[in-house]
Amino acid sequence: MTEQFRIYSKDAYHIPLSKGQKPPAELALDNYLTFACRHKFCLEVCPVYQVTRNEAHTSYGFHTSLFAIWKGIGNIEELGGTFTHCLQCGACEVRCPNTLFMGDFYKVTQTTIELVRKVRSDLVRAGVGFPGLDEVKKEVEFHLQAISKRDDLMKWTEGLDVQVGGRCDLVLYVSRFTATQATETARAAAKLLKKAGLNFSVIDMPQAGIGEALDIAREDKFVELARKDVDKLREMGAEMVVVVDPHDYFFFRRIFTRIFGELPFKVVFITDVLWQMMEEGRLVAQNEIHKRVIYHDPCTLNKLTNVWESPRKILSKIPGVQFTDEHHIDQWYYCCGNGVSTFKKVNPEIAFTIGQRRIRRALDLGGKTLALGCPHCWDHLTEVKTKSKSDIELINVIEILAQSVGV
Amino acid sequence: MISQYATVDQGIVSDLIGIVGEHNVTTMLHQRAIRAAVPCPFPIHRWEEHLPDVVVLPGSTEEVSEILKLANRHRIPIVPRAAGTGLNDGAVPLRKGILLDIKRLDQVLELDDANMTVTIQTGINNQELSRTLKRYGFWWPFDPASFPVSLVGGNIGTGAWSLIGGVSGHIPDLVLSMTVVLPTGRIIEVGESGARKIRKSSTGYRLKDLFIGHQGTLGVVTEATLDMFPMPEAEFPASFGYDRFEKAWKNLRSMSRAFLRTMAMAALLDQERVEFLRRDDEAYIALPKNVRSVIGTVFYGSEAEVTAASEVLFKLVREGGGLYLGEEFSEGNWAGRHETLQLPLHGRTMLGDVMPSTWHVQDAAVLYSELPAVREKWHSLVREYQEKYAIFDDGGIIMHTNSPYRPWGDYILSMDLFIPEMELDDAKWKAFLELDRKMSEVVLQHNGSITACHGATRPGQAELIPIELRNGMYDMMRIIKRAFDPNNIMNPGKFGLDSAYVEETKL
Numbered sequence: 036m037t038e039q040f041r042i043y044s045k046d047a048y049h050i051p052l053s054k055g056q057k058p059p060a061e062l063a064l065d066n067y068l069t070f071a072c073r074h075k076f077c078l079e080v081c082p083v084y085q086v087t088r089n090e091a092h093t094s095y096g097f098h099t100s101l102f103a104i105w106k107g108i109g110n111i112e113e114l115g116g117t118f119t120h121c122l123q124c125g126a127c128e129v130r131c132p133n134t135l136f137m138g139d140f141y142k143v144t145q146t147t148i149e150l151v152r153k154v155r156s157d158l159v160r161a162g163v164g165f166p167g168l169d170e171v172k173k174e175v176e177f178h179l180q181a182i183s184k185r186d187d188l189m190k191w192t193e194g195l196d197v198q199v200g201g202r203c204d205l206v207l208y209v210s211r212f213t214a215t216q217a218t219e220t221a222r223a224a225a226k227l228l229k230k231a232g233l234n235f236s237v238i239d240m241p242q243a244g245i246g247e248a249l250d251i252a253r254e255d256k257f258v259e260l261a262r263k264d265v266d267k268l269r270e271m272g273a274e275m276v277v278v279v280d281p282h283d284y285f286f287f288r289r290i291f292t293r294i295f296g297e298l299p300f301k302v303v304f305i306t307d308v309l310w311q312m313m314e315e316g317r318l319v320a321q322n323e324i325h326k327r328v329i330y331h332d333p334c335t336l337n338k339l340t341n342v343w344e345s346p347r348k349i350l351s352k353i354p355g356v357q358f359t360d361e362h363h364i365d366q367w368y369y370c371c372g373n374g375v376s377t378f379k380k381v382n383p384e385i386a387f388t389i390g391q392r393r394i395r396r397a398l399d400l401g402g403k404t405l406a407l408g409c410p411h412c413w414d415h416l417t418e419v420k421t422k423s424k425s426d427i428e429l430i431n432v433i434e435i436l437a438q439s440v441g442v
Numbered sequence: 443m444i445s446q447y448a449t450v451d452q453g454i455v456s457d458l459i460g461i462v463g464e465h466n467v468t469t470m471l472h473q474r475a476i477r478a479a480v481p482c483p484f485p486i487h488r489w490e491e492h493l494p495d496v497v498v499l500p501g502s503t504e505e506v507s508e509i510l511k512l513a514n515r516h517r518i519p520i521v522p523r524a525a526g527t528g529l530n531d532g533a534v535p536l537r538k539g540i541l542l543d544i545k546r547l548d549q550v551l552e553l554d555d556a557n558m559t560v561t562i563q564t565g566i567n568n569q570e571l572s573r574t575l576k577r578y579g580f581w582w583p584f585d586p587a588s589f590p591v592s593l594v595g596g597n598i599g600t601g602a603w604s605l606i607g608g609v610s611g612h613i614p615d616l617v618l619s620m621t622v623v624l625p626t627g628r629i630i631e632v633g634e635s636g637a638r639k640i641r642k643s644s645t646g647y648r649l650k651d652l653f654i655g656h657q658g659t660l661g662v663v664t665e666a667t668l669d670m671f672p673m674p675e676a677e678f679p680a681s682f683g684y685d686r687f688e689k690a691w692k693n694l695r696s697m698s699r700a701f702l703r704t705m706a707m708a709a710l711l712d713q714e715r716v717e718f719l720r721r722d723d724e725a726y727i728a729l730p731k732n733v734r735s736v737i738g739t740v741f742y743g744s745e746a747e748v749t750a751a752s753e754v755l756f757k758l759v760r761e762g763g764g765l766y767l768g769e770e771f772s773e774g775n776w777a778g779r780h781e782t783l784q785l786p787l788h789g790r791t792m793l794g795d796v797m798p799s800t801w802h803v804q805d806a807a808v809l810y811s812e813l814p815a816v817r818e819k820w821h822s823l824v825r826e827y828q829e830k831y832a833i834f835d836d837g838g839i840i841m842h843t844n845s846p847y848r849p850w851g852d853y854i855l856s857m858d859l860f861i862p863e864m865e866l867d868d869a870k871w872k873a874f875l876e877l878d879r880k881m882s883e884v885v886l887q888h889n890g891s892i893t894a895c896h897g898a899t900r901p902g903q904a905e906l907i908p909i910e911l912r913n914g915m916y917d918m919m920r921i922i923k924r925a926f927d928p929n930n931i932m933n934p935g936k937f938g939l940d941s942a943y944v945e946e947t948k949l
Contacts (some may be wrong), residue, residue, distance in 0.1 A: 064798065067864060071786040071800040075527055075591045080565050086497065088545035090526065090563065091473050104476035106489055113470045116451030132785055136722075141787050141796070399577075 040258050041293050042249065043149045052101075052111050052157040061107040065150075068133055068143055069098035077127035077147070083378075085122050086388050092120035092262055094147040096125035097154070108287035115158050115165030117282045119381045121151040122374035122389075123246075125338035126367045146337075148375070155377070156252040165380030171247050174380060175256070178245040181211050182260075185240060192237055200239030204274040206239045206300075208264075210244030217410030223437035224279045224305050230442045231312040236271060238264070244283050246376035249290075250354040261291050265298065269342050273300040277308050279433075281335035281342075281409045282375060288340050304336065306408065306432060310345040313352060320439035323355030329402035330358070330432070331393065331416075332366040335375060342373045346408050346432045353439045359400050369393055371407075373415035390419030404428040406435060446917035447537060447934075448516045450495035455918055458540070460941050461508045466499040466546070473497050478543050482529045482804050482900075483861045485871050492534050494521060494541035502630055503621055503664040510662065510931075511627030513540055517929050520625075520659040522594025524565065526587045527638045529803045530896040530903070532600055532657040536935035544595050547664055550574055559618060559639045561667045564595025581671040583610030583742075586895075589780050598663050602654025602703045603895035605779060605842070608849040609742050610671060612895070614654045615846045621665035622653050625927040652922065658933040659895050676739040676748040679776035680755065682764035683733030691814060693762030694841075697739070698810070698850035700758060702751040704743035705849045707842060711736040711837050712817060715838025722788055725771055736765065740776055740807040765862050789835045789860030792828060797835060799860040804878070805812075806885040807894035809853040817841075819884045820857055827877045833870055834877070835860035844894050854894040855885075875902035882906050899936045906939055921945040 043049055047061035049141035058066075069077075077094035080086050084093050091100065095359050100117060103109050128134055129203045131145035158165050182188060190212050192199055197207075208227060209221045228235055248257040268276055278284040287302040312318040328350055336342040352360045372389030379386040394416065397405045405427055407413045416429050448454075456615055456868060458467045468474075471493075478492040479483075483491075500506045513520045519539025526533055534887035535541060547565035552597045554560070562571060569590045572582040586592060592602070598620070602613045610616070618641060619633025632650045635643030653663055684690035690710050699707055711719075713734045729736075739755065741748045759766065768770075789799030808816050824836045837858030845851040861874060879902040882892045885907060892898045898907050908916045922940035923930075930943050 064864075067798060068786045070479070071798065071863060073479075073800070074525070074588075074781075075481070075525060078525065078591050080732065088543075088548060090543075090545070091476055094474050099476040099479070100472035103472055103489065106486055108475045108489055108493070109471035113472060117470075117472065126630065129631060132781060136785055137787050 037048050038252055042254050048153045051160055054161050058101055058105045066098040066102035070102050074132050076130040080126040080130040080368050082389050086385050091117045094413050112163050117152055118154045120166050121137040122370050122378045123148045124370045152249045155250040159252040170380040171251050171377045173248050182242050186213055191221045197225050197327050198236040201236045203236035205235040206271055206273040206276050207235050207277045208276050210241045210280055213410045216414055220410050220431040220433055223334050223433045227437055231317040251401035252375045267297050275301045277303055277305055279305045281333045285335040285339045300347040304342050306345040310348050318440055320353045322439045323440055324353050324439050325355045326404040327357045327402055328404045328406050329397040329400055330406045332363050333412050337363050349436055371412040373411045390416050391423055394425050406432045408432055448518050457512055462500050462505050467909045468713045480526050480528050480533050483800055486863050487866050488708045494535045495538050496777045499546045505630050506623045506662050506664050507627045510623055513931050514626055514929055519934050520931050521933050522662050524593035525591050527592045528600050530899050532897045532899045549846045551938050557639050558670050559667050560670050563665055564663050565593050567593055575670055581673045583671045584616055598654055599658055600897045604841035607846050608843045611846040616669045617666050618665045622661045622663050624661045625932045657899055658938050659936050674742040676750050679772045681738040681767045681772040681775055682759050683767050684735040684764050685732045687735040689763050690737050693695055696758045700754050704741045704747045704751045706742045706848050707739045707740050710841040712839045720836040753886050797862050799862045802859040804857045804881050805896045806855045807852050807891040809852050812888040815842055816884055816888050823880050833862055877883055878902035904938045917947050
């Protein structure tokens with residue numbers, strides 16, 4: 036029931052695809068602009084295509100498949116296996132000439148991620164589904180159960196002496212995944228904010244953070260959970276919300292704002308705040324950390340929300356760290372392999388290969404530590420590291436900073 | 443007689459799966475549909491006619507060989523496809539059959555730093571190859587407009603041209619040897635010589651060139667040994683404005699005669715091109731009004747050579763009445779060479795409304811002396827068709843240096859035509875082909891060649907091949923095609939070579 040919510044930025048995306056029916060003409064025009072451009076920069080920049088070498092698994096392939104159906108060639112029933120081959124990393128969007136040169140003026144910015152979500156959900160609505168759908172549904176159900184368990188969800192705050200849930204103009208937002216799977220990252224974030232002397236409150240029992248719902252026609256649930264968190268933050272009196280998980284940051288910045296309009300608070304990413312604290316002298320990286328570090332840009336920051344400077348600046352200021360920078364635009368071509376929502380659950384082997392390649396690139400540059408900005412990257416690459424018996428160290432930038440600051 | 447082709451049935455699909463594995467064969471409609479088109483005007487109203495029956499992605503030369511043996515045995519058309527970025531329709535299937543997608547052949551096999559060669563599988567992307575060589579201090583000096591996406595195999599198939607060919611040559615010059623799978627499935631090696639890395643030899647016929655620009659009609663190139671260059675110390679782009687095309691054209695001649703060996707490219711933009719760019723390109727919008735023609739140049743080489751050359755260049759431009767357009771314009775123009783210009787909303791109707799379009803690039807090779815005359819006739823022809831059919835938009839002309847290793851002689855006369863594919867029907871498609879043919883006829887009247895790098899595969903151009911290659915050359919092509927490919931399975935219908943099978947050609 037996407038028409039109830041402004042989930043997509045283009046009107047045509049809100050009209051569901053149905054079996055045996057042509058896609059709407061407005062969608063065909065959107066598809067045509069990618070078909071007709073055919074610079075095809077969306078091929079080599081795509082981490083999935085780099086592995087499968089199948090041009091169907093690219094923005095060109097997605098758009099052209101639908102355009103062909105509009106011309107009477109093909110049907111939506113066979114699209115599931117193709118449209119699951121997208122990480123939703125955003126590489127094709129930032130690399131697309133439609134975005135780069137015409138996006139704002141003509142309002143034809145490339146929106147592949149939304150298209151992929153739309154088609155996946157439409158396939159579910161049409162009763163067609165896609166490979167791995169059951170796994171994705173399980174993940175959503177797991178999240179829905181987990182967000183009601185206070186003992187698990189808020190355990191990460193134990194012993195930190197931080198305010199949880201009270202009114203405060205500054206709120207630290209840590210959602211279910213980071214709270215339960217990357218506890219050290221969440222704790223390091225809170226400790227650093229405290230050390231900087233900031234008065235903040237931690238959101239109590241956050242509900243959102245399940246992008247998978249948008250892939251399985253559960254937009255209603257996604258919006259319901261998002262609304263709860265936005266309402267809660269408003270009730271807390273938040274003027275600024277500091278987000279630790281880049282996926283959440285992407286949801287706030289790109290999706291919540293579309294659904295709810297302008298939010299009643301400013302949303303900032305944790306490393307931007309921490310760097311500001313360092314610049315103001317409120318956080319001092321003093322302990323030497325002897326690591327040869329490469330930084331991995333999370334897709335949700337680098338490609339989707341344009342955050343890439345602050346993690347680099349932080350790493351550059353930590354004494355002892357030998358930091359070799361890979362340019363953030365070069366990293367448009369990279370991903371950890373996890374994807375923003377369902378990819379890994381549907382394509383574990385490709386996800387593994389993409390992760391292996393990312394670690395290999397870091398090792399080729401002489402890195403011993405791959406610094407991460409995202410708990411999902413950390414989780415996935417840890418699995419890749421274990422399976423491939425690599426000895427690279429994986430650690431969040433925030434945790435390296437916490438070690439150097441001494442908290 | 444013309445081959446009767448077998449249908450791709452489930453048995454053939456099963457055999458293909460036996461060769462490359464289940465994941466690398468697909469008959470799904472959308473997978474076939476996306477591989478029917480390339481980025482030049484495509485008759486989407488006749489899309490179905492160009493659908494291959496099955497798509498196969500081999501992972502080795504041996505697998506390609508087995509696929510070709512199977513196809514030859516059953517008489518099934520094979521169309522090789524690389525990135526599918528060609529600006530003519532060489533990779534568009536005309537007789538359905540098997541679409542052989544080479545993208546999985548994407549490995550660097552050997553880097554020989556002592557002899558400065560690199561051996562690759564032909565499904566590797568140019569930018570990726572460039573990145574790999576850069577890590578070892580070498581330069582892949584091949585720079586087509588499609589650099590970020592095209593594959594070396596596709597460039598070999600079309601006989602591709604490089605923006606910087608004036609200093610480092612084009613694909614025919616950079617490929618030293620190749621592994622080729624013939625239509626019978628036999629795997630052969632061809633090169634400048636029998637040795638894979640030798641750059642010049644007189645042993646035997648020069649057979650390498652048969653497989654460059656063959657558009658997949660003679661076999662499938664699966665591996666290639668390439669020339670690589672040292673990283674150049676200096677890169678220097680410089681652009682100049684002129685108040686008249688003729689002035690720029692004359693200045694181009696002075697630049698050519700200065701014998702500047704580090705001059706990798708000169709590109710002359712005519713008045714229509716500058717006006718077209720002024721519609722959308724911020725850099726051109728800001729140019730002084732009296733700039734009606736532009737020459738862009740770029741130099742590569744040692745710092746000392748490039749500095750000296752730039753001094754000569756600036757003197758020549760001053761004497762020729764040109765205006766230096768500044769560092770920001772020059773560097774931005776060069777840095778954006780792969781990115782800009784051909785976008786689907788740049789086309790306009792005659793009333794000035796946006797016309798969602800693809801573009802056609804007419805890419806004739808034209809002698810320096812003939813550039814003004816051919817240019818005028820092309821614009822005139824396009825105006826005629828614009829007025830008659832109201833679907834074409836003239837994006838202007840660029841004239842790029844075309845000769846390998848020297849910035850003089852002949853030029854690619856490159857015109858962008860915007861064509862709204864969504865409005866195409868048989869009449870409009872026919873009009874496009876007719877326009878294409880008439881533009882090519884003009885080129886032949888002026889002793890040029892129909893195409894410098896995209897390949898004359900589309901009807902309209904293809905029917906003129908026997909005229910351009912008269913006096914025995916086209917007869918030789920027919921004999922070679924039939925000898926190599928007795929069942930006409932390799933990309934059948936291209937270059938008008940079905941005629942080779944109607945009756946035996948004799949010299």
